[in-house]
Amino acid sequence: MTVKQTIKRIIPIFVLKVLRKGKKRIADRRANYLQTKRFKRWFSRDDSTDKARVETRLAFDIHRLEKGLSHVDFRDGFGKGVLSEISKRMVLLEKVDPRFMENPLYLQGLAVLHEYQSRHKKDGYDLSEVESLFPVRIWNAAFEYQPGAPVNAGSFVMNALSKKDNLSKGFVELAEHRYSVREYSSEPVPQELLDKVYEVSMKTPSVCNRQATRVYQITDSERIMKALKIQGGFLGYAMPPVLLLVTSDIRAFMNNGERNEPFVDGGLFSMSLLYALEAYGLAACPLNAMFNLSQDRQTRELLDIPDYEFPVMYIAVGNFPESVPVCYSTRYEPEKIVTRI
Numbered sequence: 001m002t003v004k005q006t007i008k009r010i011i012p013i014f015v016l017k018v019l020r021k022g023k024k025r026i027a028d029r030r031a032n033y034l035q036t037k038r039f040k041r042w043f044s045r046d047d048s049t050d051k052a053r054v055e056t057r058l059a060f061d062i063h064r065l066e067k068g069l070s071h072v073d074f075r076d077g078f079g080k081g082v083l084s085e086i087s088k089r090m091v092l093l094e095k096v097d098p099r100f101m102e103n104p105l106y107l108q109g110l111a112v113l114h115e116y117q118s119r120h121k122k123d124g125y126d127l128s129e130v131e132s133l134f135p136v137r138i139w140n141a142a143f144e145y146q147p148g149a150p151v152n153a154g155s156f157v158m159n160a161l162s163k164k165d166n167l168s169k170g171f172v173e174l175a176e177h178r179y180s181v182r183e184y185s186s187e188p189v190p191q192e193l194l195d196k197v198y199e200v201s202m203k204t205p206s207v208c209n210r211q212a213t214r215v216y217q218i219t220d221s222e223r224i225m226k227a228l229k230i231q232g233g234f235l236g237y238a239m240p241p242v243l244l245l246v247t248s249d250i251r252a253f254m255n256n257g258e259r260n261e262p263f264v265d266g267g268l269f270s271m272s273l274l275y276a277l278e279a280y281g282l283a284a285c286p287l288n289a290m291f292n293l294s295q296d297r298q299t300r301e302l303l304d305i306p307d308y309e310f311p312v313m314y315i316a317v318g319n320f321p322e323s324v325p326v327c328y329s330t331r332y333e334p335e336k337i338v339t340r341i
C-alpha cells in the first residue's frame, strides 16, 4: 500500500475534503499575491530609467499633450507640467536608446512638440517659458521636424461627412478610420441606433459563452456629469449626450483562476461596442474605470451598480459635430509587438 493510500484509509473523507479546500485556498491566495507582485515588479514608475518604461511614461505624456491640442477650445500656453515631463523622458530616452533618432516615441515627442510650437507661433504667443523646459537640441529638432516624417503625433480635424457611409464600409476601412472623439454635436442620439449597436455587440465571444458583460446606458445629464466628475479622465470637455458603463457580472465565473476573465470578456465587448458605434456613424471615446476605493464606492452608489459586478470601462457616445479635432494616437509598427515563434 502506498503512503497516499494509507493516508486515505486513516483520515476520514470529510477531513480530507477540508484539507483539500485549505490547500486550494492557499494556492489561490498565492496566485493573487504573485500576480500583484509581478505587476508591482514591472509597471512603469516615475523613476524608472529603462527604455521600455521610459517609453511608457513618454507615450502617456505625449497623449496628454495631444488631448490639449485637440480641444475645440484651444488654450494658448497650456500644459507646462506635461511639457516638462516630455522633456525629461526625451532626455532619458537619448541616454538609454543609442538609436533614439529612430525611436518612434522620441519622434512622436518631436512631432507633438512641433505642433505645439507652430500653433502658438500662429497665435503670436510667446513660448520662451516653455522653451526653457527643453534642451536647445530637442527644441530645435522639434522646430525642424516635418510632420509625418516618419511619424505623426498631435491632432488633426475630422469631418462628419467622412462617416456618412460607414455602414457600407468594410472592416479594414472602418477600423483604420476610427478615432476617439471627445466632443459631440448637441443632437440627441436615437435609441434605435443604440439598440442596433447592442444587437451587433452581442455577437462578441465570451468564455464558454457565459456572456458576463452588462451595459448601463446613462442619458440623464446630471448623472453623466457626476459620473465623469468621479471618473476624472474627461475634464475640460462638454458632457456627452450618452455615457455607457460596461461592467462584468462576477457570478458568471467559477473559480479564482478566472479572476481576470471579467475584464477580458468586458474588454472584448467594449471593443465590439466601439466598432458598432463607428459603423452606425456615432462618435465615441472609451474612458477608463480604474477606480480607487472611493471612486468605486461613489460610482456604485450613483449608478446603482451591484456588488457582484466589476466596472470595466465607460464609453462616451454622441453624434459627430460637423468637424472635430482628434488626437493622432500614433501606433507602433506591428514588428515591435509581434514575436514569431
Ligand SMILES: Cc1cc2nc3c(=O)[nH]c(=O)nc-3n(C[C@H](O)[C@H](O)[C@H](O)COP(=O)(O)O)c2cc1C
Binding pocket: 063, 067, 178, 179, 180, 181, 182, 232, 233, 234, 285, 286, 287, 288, 289, 313, 327, 328, 329
Ligand atoms: C480602457 C481605456 C481607457 C481610456 N481612458 C480614457 C480616459 O480616461 N480619458 C480619455 O480622454 N481617453 C481615454 N481613452 C482613450 C485613449 O486615449 C485612446 O483610445 C487611445 O489614445 C487611442 O486612440 P484612438 O481611440 O483614437 O485610436 C481610453 C481608452 C481605453 C481603451
